[in-house]
Amino acid sequence: MSTASRPTVWRPAFTLGVVLMVALVLIAVVAPIFVTGSATAITDDTALPPGRGHPLGTNDFGQDNLARVLVATRLTLIMTVCAAAISVFGGLVVGVAIWLAPRVVREWCLRLLETAVAYPTLITALIIAAILLPGATTAVLALGIAGIPGFARVTANLAGRTARSEYFLTSRFLGVGSYQLAVRHMIPAMAEPLLVLATTIFSATLVEISALSFVGLGVQQPEYDLGSLLNDSLESLYTQPIEALGPAVMIVLASVAAMLIGDGLAAHADPRTARTWSPRTPEANATASPAADDEALVRVCKLAIRGGQQRRALVKGIDLHVAPGEIVGLVGESGSGKSLTAMSVAGLLADDLDLEAEELRVGDMNMKGTPTAAQLAQEIALIYQDPGTTFNPSRTMGPQLTEVLRTHSGYSRKEAQQAIIEALATVGIDQPELRMKQYPHQLSGGMRQRAMIAAAVVNRPQLLIADEPTTALDVTVQVEVLRIFHQLRRRLGTAVLFISHDLGVVGELCDRVVVMRDGAVVEELTAAQLAAGEVSDPYTAALLDAVPQIDTSRGLPEGSRP
Amino acid sequence: MSVTVKDEARPVPAEDDAIVRARELNLSFGYHHVLKDIDLDIPRGRVVGLVGESGSGKSTLAKAIVGINRISSGSLTVAGAELARAKRRARHALYRRIQYIPQDPYSSLDPRRTIAQTLAEAFDPKSANPRSHAEEIAAVLESVQLPASVAERYPHEFSGGQRQRIAIARALAVGAELFVADEITSALDVSVQAEIIRLLARLREGDAEHSMIFITHNLAVAQAVCDDIVVMRAGRIVEVGELDRVFAAPQADYTRTLLDSVPGGKGFKLS
Numbered sequence: 001m002s003t004a005s006r007p008t009v010w011r012p013a014f015t016l017g018v019v020l021m022v023a024l025v026l027i028a029v030v031a032p033i034f035v036t037g038s039a040t041a042i043t044d045d046t047a048l049p050p051g052r053g054h055p056l057g058t059n060d061f062g063q064d065n066l067a068r069v070l071v072a073t074r075l076t077l078i079m080t081v082c083a084a085a086i087s088v089f090g091g092l093v094v095g096v097a098i099w100l101a102p103r104v105v106r107e108w109c110l111r112l113l114e115t116a117v118a119y120p121t122l123i124t125a126l127i128i129a130a131i132l133l134p135g136a137t138t139a140v141l142a143l144g145i146a147g148i149p150g151f152a153r154v155t156a157n158l159a160g161r162t163a164r165s166e167y168f169l170t171s172r173f174l175g176v177g178s179y180q181l182a183v184r185h186m187i188p189a190m191a192e193p194l195l196v197l198a199t200t201i202f203s204a205t206l207v208e209i210s211a212l213s214f215v216g217l218g219v220q221q222p223e224y225d226l227g228s229l230l231n232d233s234l235e236s237l238y239t240q241p242i243e244a245l246g247p248a249v250m251i252v253l254a255s256v257a258a259m260l261i262g263d264g265l266a267a268h269a270d271p272r273t274a275r276t277w278s279p280r281t282p283e284a285n286a287t288a289s290p291a292a293d294d295e296a297l298v299r300v301c302k303l304a305i306r307g308g309q310q311r312r313a314l315v316k317g318i319d320l321h322v323a324p325g326e327i328v329g330l331v332g333e334s335g336s337g338k339s340l341t342a343m344s345v346a347g348l349l350a351d352d353l354d355l356e357a358e359e360l361r362v363g364d365m366n367m368k369g370t371p372t373a374a375q376l377a378q379e380i381a382l383i384y385q386d387p388g389t390t391f392n393p394s395r396t397m398g399p400q401l402t403e404v405l406r407t408h409s410g411y412s413r414k415e416a417q418q419a420i421i422e423a424l425a426t427v428g429i430d431q432p433e434l435r436m437k438q439y440p441h442q443l444s445g446g447m448r449q450r451a452m453i454a455a456a457v458v459n460r461p462q463l464l465i466a467d468e469p470t471t472a473l474d475v476t477v478q479v480e481v482l483r484i485f486h487q488l489r490r491r492l493g494t495a496v497l498f499i500s501h502d503l504g505v506v507g508e509l510c511d512r513v514v515v516m517r518d519g520a521v522v523e524e525l526t527a528a529q530l531a532a533g534e535v536s537d538p539y540t541a542a543l544l545d546a547v548p549q550i551d552t553s554r555g556l557p558e559g560s561r562p
Numbered sequence: 563m564s565v566t567v568k569d570e571a572r573p574v575p576a577e578d579d580a581i582v583r584a585r586e587l588n589l590s591f592g593y594h595h596v597l598k599d600i601d602l603d604i605p606r607g608r609v610v611g612l613v614g615e616s617g618s619g620k621s622t623l624a625k626a627i628v629g630i631n632r633i634s635s636g637s638l639t640v641a642g643a644e645l646a647r648a649k650r651r652a653r654h655a656l657y658r659r660i661q662y663i664p665q666d667p668y669s670s671l672d673p674r675r676t677i678a679q680t681l682a683e684a685f686d687p688k689s690a691n692p693r694s695h696a697e698e699i700a701a702v703l704e705s706v707q708l709p710a711s712v713a714e715r716y717p718h719e720f721s722g723g724q725r726q727r728i729a730i731a732r733a734l735a736v737g738a739e740l741f742v743a744d745e746i747t748s749a750l751d752v753s754v755q756a757e758i759i760r761l762l763a764r765l766r767e768g769d770a771e772h773s774m775i776f777i778t779h780n781l782a783v784a785q786a787v788c789d790d791i792v793v794m795r796a797g798r799i800v801e802v803g804e805l806d807r808v809f810a811a812p813q814a815d816y817t818r819t820l821l822d823s824v825p826g827g828k829g830f831k832l833s
Contacts (some may be wrong), residue, residue, distance in 0.1 A: 474615035555810030
């Protein structure tokens, strides 16, 4: 991610917010210098309607309403900035300190903070303001302090994320002190989201400070801010409604400006919101017509995939085929394009990637088009890497395992359940009826993966695509799962496209191995060639070489080694 | 390991041949009894593999040794000091004699700090000023086969393997006596894993001072790196010994099952 490719922050809404805010600040700086006279001088022109010389009319003392609004903006903005600063600074200190404190203190403080957050800010502020003498300073202090818990809670959440990260832990074990930990690692990591939150705090504080003045607990006569101007206009609201308009519009404008700036910053901080791409259009024809002499189940011809901002080639025109009942291993390191290739075969390539191919078919389905969901469910089954995330943790296994059968194969609930229970038994899961009623977390990782495979093949699909299905498993469990793949092919004749980075696993299971690197196929080998080490490509040789081999004879006495 | 940094503040190690000694060590998280009656001696100057499957407690034990996890009962002596009983100051001094290298190279470096800043913090946690340690930083980077010019760059500019080298460099910079490496090759591609294994072997040449606990679930990797092995299962130690001897003639059934599960190994059978 280079800074050059980062989208600009100056989008229309953000620009509007900044322009508004600059204008308001200018008014706050300039207005009191020029129009204080007409805003404070008591004249005989009392309660005039809007007209020449007085665009918003005058009040009961003959003071110009517009001038008063412009002058009041300064005090409101200053008070808001001060109160928001107290909330932000106080919240930051509390939030960070909580995560640097010992665990027991932290837990108590977090609960205390949550209780404090439950009280509305304005009510807390009203209580503080009522205890102290009403006035501008009181209003600022009250709102500033009342805003601390909310900001501290968010800061503590963000700080907690950093505190649990490995780099923070490592630094702590290097003997770095608490203050340095906070300044070096914690605060920089949350600067962006906190900046966004600060603008929200600003806008909320602005409204609340005006509310305090409006009810008479804020700024006192003869000083005035936007809130007390609203209060003044209340008495003559029916005879002179225009007097309320000025302060009301000003409060809204300032608040909206801060919100727009905050939104713009948030959008900029999260690059996902700026993603611009048009989804690829699938071919209209979903049926493939394979050549008469082509007996392959899967046929991929010159598959090319492009993606990213620069439309970089991720897969570069590869050929691949899988015969019915064959187990083909697709091997490569990260970035080799093996998963992208498999996902294209399954018709599941992400929408923002471009796909081109002379031929891409499974059976008679054209995977460049969009075969119906029922057809896909019948023909292709998928097994993912992590059995911990393939199931919905809040539902029992039963409905999740029977879903495909019920939706696409016209099974009733009972029939589907019976079929799955039988399938679970064939992959060696004991008490299958009980497992159906259990939640995913009650099964071990190996059991979940076996259940996934069992459910996937109930339909007798022609092709099983397995994306690193044993990578997340322990070795002893990995053997069991590999055995199930092996039996499946013998029993049902299911073809398997097996993606893996582990040449050892692939060598044991597959009939044929396709080695990929940087989006291209470098070599195709039979299992026998791989086992004998008969490789011709230097990359494959290097890859084989890199796999550490276990040698159980090293510890034997000299004479008895084979 | 070849890089040692002089540390005046370091106390003289007690006369003791074991860098880690655990006696009847138990550790529970709430009601979950994770480590059960662990008795273990890890001699100085050895690389000891800690192997076992998920849930075996190998990571929990390693984290207890570095002081991240508190033990519930029994005793655990590390570098001659009992961590659990040590006062705050003594514990902090002990921290720098043990270094933990985490698994994920993508989360072990602060993304907002340059490599030089990260390493400077290891040399001097107080000031962390990269300029006053420029030579040491270059030396420690060279020992993990990275050019000194990488110091000014940020973590996102490096691959997983390079980041893991930097994490190792940071542990070396501290001048610790004991390294605890937690699955440091598991998240890497095999070719990169091979590089890290070679690097560890090179760092170890002619070094009998430093000890390392190497946690892995991959027995072949353990054999490539370790002298001794500790096999764990469900919170207990099932077998301890010199690695090659254990692999040639495993005493525990579980060790044999593990060895037979390695694809490409002698005992591996699919049907």
